[in-house]
Amino acid sequence: MSTAPQHNPTLGQASLKDRFAPYIPIALVPLLMLVGMVAIQAPSSWMTLTVSGLAMGMMIFIMASGLTLVFGLMDVINFGHGAFVSVGAFIGISILLSLGALTGAPSLFLNILAILAAIVGAMIGAGALGWAFERVIVKPVYGAHLKQILVTMGGMIVVEQLILVLWGPDEIFINRPEALKGAFIFLGAAVEKYRLLAVVFGLGIFFAMRWVLRHTKIGLIVRAGVENGEMVKALGYPLRLVFISIFIAGSALAGLGGVMWGLYQEVITAHMGGNLMVLVFIVVIIGGLGSVEGCFIGALLVGLLQNYVGFLDPKLALVSNIGLMVLILMWRPQGMVPVVRAK
Amino acid sequence: MSNSLLSLKDVHANIHQYNILHGVNLEVPKGEVTMLLGRNGAGKTTTLRTIMGLWQAHAGTIELAGMDVTRQPTAQIAKQGVGYVPEDMGIFSDLTVEENMRLAAVSAPLSQERMDRIFLAFPPLKTFWHSAAGNLSGGQKQMLSIARAMAEERQLYLIDEPTKGLAPAIINTMAAALSELKAKGATILMVEQNFEVAKYLGDHCAVMEDGKIIWTGPMNELAQDNELQERLMGLNMEAS
Ligand SMILES: Nc1ncnc2c1ncn2[C@@H]1O[C@H](COP(=O)(O)OP(=O)(O)O)[C@@H](O)[C@H]1O
Numbered sequence: 304m305s306t307a308p309q310h311n312p313t314l315g316q317a318s319l320k321d322r323f324a325p326y327i328p329i330a331l332v333p334l335l336m337l338v339g340m341v342a343i344q345a346p347s348s349w350m351t352l353t354v355s356g357l358a359m360g361m362m363i364f365i366m367a368s369g370l371t372l373v374f375g376l377m378d379v380i381n382f383g384h385g386a387f388v389s390v391g392a393f394i395g396i397s398i399l400l401s402l403g404a405l406t407g408a409p410s411l412f413l414n415i416l417a418i419l420a421a422i423v424g425a426m427i428g429a430g431a432l433g434w435a436f437e438r439v440i441v442k443p444v445y446g447a448h449l450k451q452i453l454v455t456m457g458g459m460i461v462v463e464q465l466i467l468v469l470w471g472p473d474e475i476f477i478n479r480p481e482a483l484k485g486a487f488i489f490l491g492a493a494v495e496k497y498r499l500l501a502v503v504f505g506l507g508i509f510f511a512m513r514w515v516l517r518h519t520k521i522g523l524i525v526r527a528g529v530e531n532g533e534m535v536k537a538l539g540y541p542l543r544l545v546f547i548s549i550f551i552a553g554s555a556l557a558g559l560g561g562v563m564w565g566l567y568q569e570v571i572t573a574h575m576g577g578n579l580m581v582l583v584f585i586v587v588i589i590g591g592l593g594s595v596e597g598c599f600i601g602a603l604l605v606g607l608l609q610n611y612v613g614f615l616d617p618k619l620a621l622v623s624n625i626g627l628m629v630l631i632l633m634w635r636p637q638g639m640v641p642v643v644r645a646k
Numbered sequence: 647m648s649n650s651l652l653s654l655k656d657v658h659a660n661i662h663q664y665n666i667l668h669g670v671n672l673e674v675p676k677g678e679v680t681m682l683l684g685r686n687g688a689g690k691t692t693t694l695r696t697i698m699g700l701w702q703a704h705a706g707t708i709e710l711a712g713m714d715v716t717r718q719p720t721a722q723i724a725k726q727g728v729g730y731v732p733e734d735m736g737i738f739s740d741l742t743v744e745e746n747m748r749l750a751a752v753s754a755p756l757s758q759e760r761m762d763r764i765f766l767a768f769p770p771l772k773t774f775w776h777s778a779a780g781n782l783s784g785g786q787k788q789m790l791s792i793a794r795a796m797a798e799e800r801q802l803y804l805i806d807e808p809t810k811g812l813a814p815a816i817i818n819t820m821a822a823a824l825s826e827l828k829a830k831g832a833t834i835l836m837v838e839q840n841f842e843v844a845k846y847l848g849d850h851c852a853v854m855e856d857g858k859i860i861w862t863g864p865m866n867e868l869a870q871d872n873e874l875q876e877r878l879m880g881l882n883m884e885a886s
């Protein structure tokens with residue numbers, strides 16, 4: 304049905320500034336890399352930190368993407384999102400530990416098979432928890448931000464305690480699967496194999512998500528719903544059902560992020576999700592609430608900055624990211640990729 | 647009226663804690679155009695939104711084709727063939743014109759025939775088919791909003807001030823398109839501040855004041871009675 308128009312339409316000449324404006328946020332990523340290179344000087348350290356920063360960014364993006372859509376669609380602030388990260392990590396890592404035969408084999412194929420099993424389990428577990436969380440905790444407080452913050456934080460504490468009950472009070476250490484241990488030497492720099500895998504995997508998820516949002520009907524409904532949920536309903540779509548689906552999908556992705564983060568840190572704790580939420584919220588805010596692309600760019604910036612500054616002066620890593628948030632909000636108060644919202 | 651497609655009986659509605667509609671009674675006859683008139687703030691938009699279920703009627707009943715839809719969710723009401731053009735147009739500006747139309751065609755993809763009809767009424771939509779709807783001019787956005795309502799087979803159109811803020815030439819395009827829709831036998835409930843357009847399109851007329859309908863009757867009766875207009879709406883008719 305997409306018949307092309309017969310002639311070349313114009314919408315008036317956009318100024319050069321307007322035409323470049325949408326590309327500024329993504330340009331910040333290489334710019335930050337460049338600044339990092341100047342500040343760090345040693346190219347091999349810079350290389351290692353950059354890959355590590357990108358890997359971290361991808362994982363934070365995976366955790367944050369659902370949160371930004373949940374906010375965009377229904378104005379719901381979920382401070383309990385970290386619970387899905389932790390639960391996903393515990394379920395996934397438990398599966399991985401039970402598949403010692405696969406993870407111990409020096410075969411990339413078998414290792415990835417084990418990781419995939421862990422991911423599927425984590426996503427199902429976190430998704431199911433998300434469904435329950437939405438029904439029991441979030442639904443009664445639609446439209447009331449303060450209550451949302453309080454009850455979702457409360458919900459997260461309950462889930463963390465449940466993890467302690469089920470898995471015991473100690474942190475769990477894990478070894479990465481055989482083929483993902485160690486590093487490549489690339490241009491004299493050590494690049495951990497697992498981080499590279501995380502980058503590739505994160506990119507895949509981002510582009511898959513972008514494709515769904517741009518080219519499928521459900522994607523259109525979600526994008527339209529972020530801008531004007533009432534109109535989506537008035538066209539005949541049950542917005543609440545769409546929202547629940549996004550909530551579940553977002554929780555499942557957070558669980559996936561949890562498994563990846565666990566393998567990255569090689570240790571998991573019940574509080575890991577809650578601790579990560581500070582960075583996740585920074586990413587969601589600087590990206591622009593409701594924007595998946597903004598969230599992606601924001602996550603890469605935060606991951607890179609965290610690693611560069613962490614190398615130069617570990618105490619300043621988190622502060623630098625809060626500084627980044629302040630700067631970006633001074634520049635674009637609605638975040639880097641502002642989403643038009645009717646309400 | 648037995649030929650009413652839509653009927654509101656003593657409808658009360660609140661917006662947050664405010665009482666906005668205090669007993670609206672309204673009959674919208676099938677196959678005709680009913681104009682909802684009244685001063686700013688009289689409750690016209692609230693009436694349309696309440697029919698769509700975007701505000702809850704807390705008393706009274708709303709019947710569509712003999713079915714009680716008072717407590718139905720908005721999506722359900724839309725699915726029964728109600729096309730809604732809100733006062734703010736409700737365009738998805740991040741989506742292209744094509745994507746806006748694709749979303750509006752809920753039950754089946756747009757047929758070529760329907761697209762041709764829409765393009766005939768609103769040529770700019772064809773020109774800007776693949777442009778972001780947010781880049782359209784105000785008039786083009788209004789065209790898109792009405793076109794979206796036309797993307798499906800409808801038994802009722804609810805149209806809120808389709809000529810608001812538009813240049814005279816575009817108002818004519820809009821009026822012509824709506825007149826075409828009317829000629830095809832559509833049932834329309836429309837809010838209109840431009841009295842010329844209201845006169846041109848309207849068969850019936852209901853005037854609101856302070857959350858109630860204070861007068862109903864044939865459009866031409868109101869059109870011919872300047873004193874009545876003055877009394878009901880405080881209209882000072884510009885020379886035209
Ligand atoms: N979202 C809202 N919140 C509070 N009051 C509102 C809101 N929308 C409309 N109102 C009030 O309801 C009354 C009717 O408004 P409306 O239906 O928009 O009038 P009309 O469309 O006839 O100009 C007005 O007094 C207006 O101030």
Ligand SMILES: [Mg+2]
Pocket residue numbers: 690691692733
């Ligand atoms: Mg109005």
